[in-house]
Amino acid sequence: MSAVFSKPSLLQRLKPWFQGFDIPLLLAMAWLMGLGLMCMYSAGYDHGTRFVDHARNMLLALGVLFVTAQVPPQRLMQLALPLYAFGVALLVAVALFGITKKGATRWLYVGTQIQPSELLKIGMPLMLAWWFQKREGQLRLPDFIAAFVLLAIPVGLIAKQPDLGTSLLVLGAGLYVIFFAGLSWKLIIPAMVLAGAGITALVMSEDQICQPEVKWVVLKEYQKDRVCTLLDPTKDPLGKGFHIIQGEIAIGSGGITGKGFMKGTQTHLEFIPERTTDFIFAAYGEEFGLIGALGLLIGFTALILRGLVIAHEAPTLFSRLLAGAITLSFFTYVFVNMGMVTGILPVVGVPLPFISYGGTAMVTLGLSLGMLMSIAKSRGGTQR
Template sequence: MQAVFDKPPLWQRAAPSLQGFDGPLAFAIFLLVCAGLLTMYSSGFDHGTRFMDHSRNMLIAGFVMFVIAQVPPQRLMSFAVPLYIIGVSLLIAVAMFGIAKKGARRWINVGIVIQPSEMLKIATPLMLAWWFQKREGHLRPLDFIVAGGLLLLPVGLIMKQPDLGTALLVMAAGLSVIFFAGLPWRLIVPPAVVGVLGIALLIGFESRLCADGVDWKVLHEYQRQRVCTLLDPAKDPLGKGFHILQGMIAIGSGGLVGKGFMQGTQTHLEFIPERTTDFIFAAFSEEFGLVGNLCLIAAFIFLIFRGLAIALEASTLFSRLLAGAVTMIFFTYAFVNMGMVSGILPVVGVPLPFISYGGTAMVTLGMGLGILMSIAKAKRLVQT
């Protein structure tokens, strides 16, 4: 009789919560977390408590992921409109009376100092996925126009701060939702052609467009300088081109297998700027070489493909769109960071997921992973 009232073992009571963890996705995260800890230990060894703080941020992100993984996608959908409204309202408040630092107005004090634009990385695709879910089965061109407006509002406010890196990430997440919802190719091809022609003209007339005193109107002066520095970093090797050139030198000096853990000279002699944040990929490349880079890229590709597989297997349109958008956030983070450090994209201040130091970005990544875990869990429950 007593056995009937005995509590089951702890592992049995925890089993329902652990079902939210998708095995292949968790494996990809584990590989990237290990790479991040190794690189941070090396590149941040003389940066005070950077390694311990990075480990703490990973634990916090893991806790956020675990909590969100327990929330069903239907409940996540109910948060879409409130989160979007709160996020946009905070962006407007930042524009009106936010805190300015180093020429940018990106923060606001609400008891604690926060950067509202980070919230929009998740809130915007969440809102767009909700919008298309409500119109499933009878989408019209007007619905895509409204979705474009919902996307451009936060992107415009973030660009105004200015914060090109975050605006790019929000734009990529939002456009992926609109694309996966069925945006016609006739609306995709013309802007793509215009973009390619614009890049070609920029390269062809670089000497004139990047001359001193030329105003591009649509970009801030520091953004114009970043684009011009990308086209010819050697023009100012000790000034604006220093970041890109040192990153490229570090990547190239790593060779095939790298200089070895804790042996990177560019890193430890402090030639690499921001070696624990935006340019940590250069520090990783120097110590682990081409082989290490290929392994790291393979881990990111595995993560992205697993995220897309979860999106394809999702049981509702909302879940498919949201999982696809979150996956594209990871792709954009990794592609832009590696591209800017390698000298093929402008420097825009985008961290490398799980590798770069930064608490807010790490929590945002944890939220995204939690969403993927939640959608994967919902699919398994439907199957059983």
């Protein structure tokens, strides 16, 4: 009697690779990607191949997400220390012999130009999640102090380049891990009160501290200009304040329903600077109005809430800390980008996830979401 073996179909062979993928997270991503493609087609249709390149970058990010999702969290934890050490070594190399453009030394030539600071957006939360996982159940104050030191090294190196936007993102990702690890509110509340008092003092003393002859000790001159421009962009409406003013005009002119797809005058008459990258939300708000902005915010809110659910249900401390930090990092991206476009935060180079053009940022996005998907898969024991 002969046994008959049937060859598995292609669908049966592919099914294990997709098993355990978080459907709500994928739906939130699909919604944001759709809005991003629609916005990029309008804002970048006369801007070379921006739309085609944006679609290509999204496909690349999806590929990175799929591959990363196959890596169990235990393997990710093994990569934490080498990735962090490699990233810091590259930052030191940038400080010693990096490439300088427009007064900033952020790039390194290794056959091609790379920006090592991007690596720390992933390496920093990985490292700190690994650090606290190794000390689970026996955390003491020195462990938190050591975590702050691990965070301060790359943040200081990135800020020195100078790259305020990326340093804030790396700082935020690290602080989220430290917060979720159990940092006492007795330390958090005084820091928040001090920050609030500093911002209040800054606003009230704007006329005195923003005079040309006044030198700021911590920030460079161009960073001082950004803060002072935020406080009063009308002092130089055709120069330093141009970005903020035009962004506010574009968003305000969109009204409730917007001017319509491909009908944004501020956008297509090129009044909005960087309309396909940092200031793409201004172009989006002009054409789709308040309703469109709410639709975008709903997508980001759904993604962030789903990420926090995945973090809450993660099986290990490392997974919970990493998922929580990755998720709130998306909140940082959205808050900082929309804040600078609407004039409530200084202008820094922070993209809007899925919407802004940028290959490196999109790949980093795919890597982050791939890690989040890996953690989601591990909840049901589906990791191979």
